[in-house]
Amino acid sequence: MRVNNAFSKITGYSTDDVIGRHPDFLSAAYQESGFIQNLIQVLTTNNQWQGEIWNRRKNGDVFPEWLTVTGVRDEHGNLLNYVGIFSDISEQKAAEREIHELAFYDPLTGLPNRRLLLDRLKQEIAAAKRQHYYGALFFLDLDHFKNLNDSRGHQVGDELLIQVAQRLKSIVRDEDTASRLGGDEFIVMVPGRYPQLAQATRAAVMLAEKILNTINQPFIVQGSEHHFSTSIGVTLFPEIADQPEAVIQQADTAMYRAKESGRNGISFYRPSMQEAADKRLTLEKEIRQALKDEQFVLHYQAQVDDSGQVVSAEALIRWQHPVRGLVSPMEFIPVAEDTQLIVPIGDWVIREACRQIKVWDAQNKPIPHVAVNVSSRQFRQADFVERVKHILLEADVSADRLVIELTEGCVISDIEDTVRKMRDLQDLGVNTSIDDFGIGYSSLSYLKMLPISQLKIDQSFVRDIASDPNDAVIVETIINMAKNLGLHVIAEGVETQEQMNFLRDKGCLNYQGYFTGRPLCPATFESNHG
Numbered sequence: 001m002r003v004n005n006a007f008s009k010i011t012g013y014s015t016d017d018v019i020g021r022h023p024d025f026l027s028a029a030y031q032e033s034g035f036i037q038n039l040i041q042v043l044t045t046n047n048q049w050q051g052e053i054w055n056r057r058k059n060g061d062v063f064p065e066w067l068t069v070t071g072v073r074d075e076h077g078n079l080l081n082y083v084g085i086f087s088d089i090s091e092q093k094a095a096e097r098e099i100h101e102l103a104f105y106d107p108l109t110g111l112p113n114r115r116l117l118l119d120r121l122k123q124e125i126a127a128a129k130r131q132h133y134y135g136a137l138f139f140l141d142l143d144h145f146k147n148l149n150d151s152r153g154h155q156v157g158d159e160l161l162i163q164v165a166q167r168l169k170s171i172v173r174d175e176d177t178a179s180r181l182g183g184d185e186f187i188v189m190v191p192g193r194y195p196q197l198a199q200a201t202r203a204a205v206m207l208a209e210k211i212l213n214t215i216n217q218p219f220i221v222q223g224s225e226h227h228f229s230t231s232i233g234v235t236l237f238p239e240i241a242d243q244p245e246a247v248i249q250q251a252d253t254a255m256y257r258a259k260e261s262g263r264n265g266i267s268f269y270r271p272s273m274q275e276a277a278d279k280r281l282t283l284e285k286e287i288r289q290a291l292k293d294e295q296f297v298l299h300y301q302a303q304v305d306d307s308g309q310v311v312s313a314e315a316l317i318r319w320q321h322p323v324r325g326l327v328s329p330m331e332f333i334p335v336a337e338d339t340q341l342i343v344p345i346g347d348w349v350i351r352e353a354c355r356q357i358k359v360w361d362a363q364n365k366p367i368p369h370v371a372v373n374v375s376s377r378q379f380r381q382a383d384f385v386e387r388v389k390h391i392l393l394e395a396d397v398s399a400d401r402l403v404i405e406l407t408e409g410c411v412i413s414d415i416e417d418t419v420r421k422m423r424d425l426q427d428l429g430v431n432t433s434i435d436d437f438g439i440g441y442s443s444l445s446y447l448k449m450l451p452i453s454q455l456k457i458d459q460s461f462v463r464d465i466a467s468d469p470n471d472a473v474i475v476e477t478i479i480n481m482a483k484n485l486g487l488h489v490i491a492e493g494v495e496t497q498e499q500m501n502f503l504r505d506k507g508c509l510n511y512q513g514y515f516t517g518r519p520l521c522p523a524t525f526e527s528n529h530g
Contacts, residue, residue: 001081010065010088012058023084026055039069043082047071052089064093108158109165112179117187120177121237121244124191129238133192134200138208139233139251142215143263145184148226159221160228167214172207187248192237198276200236201268205277206338208232208266216264229264231255234277239270283335286321291344295320298352300525302517303371303490306509310529312403314371314512315353316519317345337377346378347387354395354402356522365526371403371433376410380417385424392428399429405456407435415446422451433490437478447485455482457508459493466498479508 001019008014011026018025035053042049050068057063067086071079104116112120121137128135142164149157161184168178168186177189190207194200215230233255237247250269258267268277290296297320303312319327336342353370360367378384392399404425411418411434422432433454457478461471475491482489491503494513503511520528 010057010063010086011055017058043069043071047073055086063088063090065089106165106180106182109162109180111165111169111186112177114179114181117177117179117181117189118244118248121189121247124189125238125242125244125247128192129242131192132195134194134197134236134239135192136190136200136204136207137235137237137247137251138188138190138204138211139248139255140186140188140211140215140230141255141259142184143229143231143259145228148228152221156221160219160226163219163221164215164228167217168211171210171214187251197236197239201276202280202338204234204236204268205266205280208234209281212264212266231258231263232266233258233269234266235269280335283332284339284341287332287336287339287341287345290319290321291341291348293322295322296345296348296352297521298349298356299519299521300356300370301512301519302525302529303510303512304516306504306511308516310367311510312369312371313367313525313529314373314405315349315356316373317349333375337375340377342375343378343381346375347391349373350388350402351391351395354391354397357397357401358395359522360526363526369401369403369431371405373405373435374410376407376413379406379410379421380414385421385428388425388430389428392430400431403431403433403454405433405435408437411450412446415449419449419451426451435492447481452487454488454490456512457489457491459491459513462491462493462499462503462513463495465502466496472502475503475508476506479503479506483507 003013003015003018007018039049039051048068048070050066052064053067054062055065065086066089067084069082069084072081072083073079104113105111106113124135127133142160145157145160148160161180164186165178165180168188172178172188172190175191177187179187179189181187188207188211190204194203212230212232215228219226219228233251233253235247235250235254241247241250254267254269258265261267266277266281297318298315299318300313300315302310303314305311317329317333319329319332321327333342336345350372353372357367357370374384381387388402388404392402406418425432431453432451433456434450434452435456436458437455455478457475461475461478464471465475466472479489488510489508490510490512491499491508492512494500494503494511494515496515499513500511500515503509517528
């Protein structure tokens, strides 16, 4: 009905622009759901409402305002109209944000400061205790930072600290907190993610190594290259302490231990955690060396039909350690998975299996095809199919001699990528098999979409088929389903004649397990099955 000059000055709308229009043209889509309904309810009850809202100027800019709306009534209490009085509080809000930034964020790096870290850490400790998970805290101190400040000045030192902050932000997840305590001290806080202490320790070692390697990369400051390292102390919460300051003190203590051990390293607060971390780090280094020194070997386990004829073999990796002897894959594969070393190891397995196929062919002892287990991390590599193709061409092995075995979990984690790669493998002539079938939860609905050739019944069902009616029903169902879908089916973990008889009676005519043959080195495999 009427506006004053202040309205036009703040919003940019003239009197002619607005008279007769409903005021919602000013509204910005920043209000919470139900805001208008609440405003009307308060007006109806109290005849007045006041509060902070967001409106839009004529030029499209959104701004905060403090608004008071009052009902104007006649002498009988009848509502005539409303009067709205508002002021632009943009500068006030900006000042509030600045005060908040100063209170909770480091002005140099923009990272959360100690005050905000303590608040977040308190919440995460409570959540970890409630959910019975372990979180991790990393205390970083740059090595010899004072020397840079003294020799090149604080401006260079400040620029380096800004770059360190940027690197930390780039490698932590959104839910993690990278913060600066002051000086050259930083803390990274990771919320509880793992229910087991050993899991949390492994994950903490991986992130600590990542931080260490990231800080070790050269820094370019004012045109000059600088090399820096950091000492990192790590503790898990709420493993011992459940107060934020105490957890930080633990990590600080561990950091000084890393300094005393020669800097540029990682130290855990608890000796038991340090022992586990050292063992894992040592194992990772040894795996890298094993790749270089060709310490890995393949053993082969026969896959036979109901007449005992070898129809295939599965390649199983072993580690011929120079000191410890033959190391089980159960010990080193999890570390290889965590560190992505599984990718070069997996490539080696495929390459070595293809080489062995050629050797057996040359000895006139051909195996129809060899099955190779492929990890999810390896399969998810964008160029996985191209790498398989290159290995086959390099080895001069026909693609139909190779079977790629994938677990159910790998297959269903990204179904579109899985289908695309399986079809590309199929186009090459490589067959694919679903390993450990039956232990997943979602695969049945995807089965018809997948261009697979074989299902492998998991050994956990085969083990008790003669004594557990449930396992017997599951195995029979898988066999019938595979038949109906036109898929080849093989049972693994066959250890007794009774198990084989059951499988044969139900229509599964291919077996793998200790009853038909243990994993053997190539020479022994040749003599036993040649």
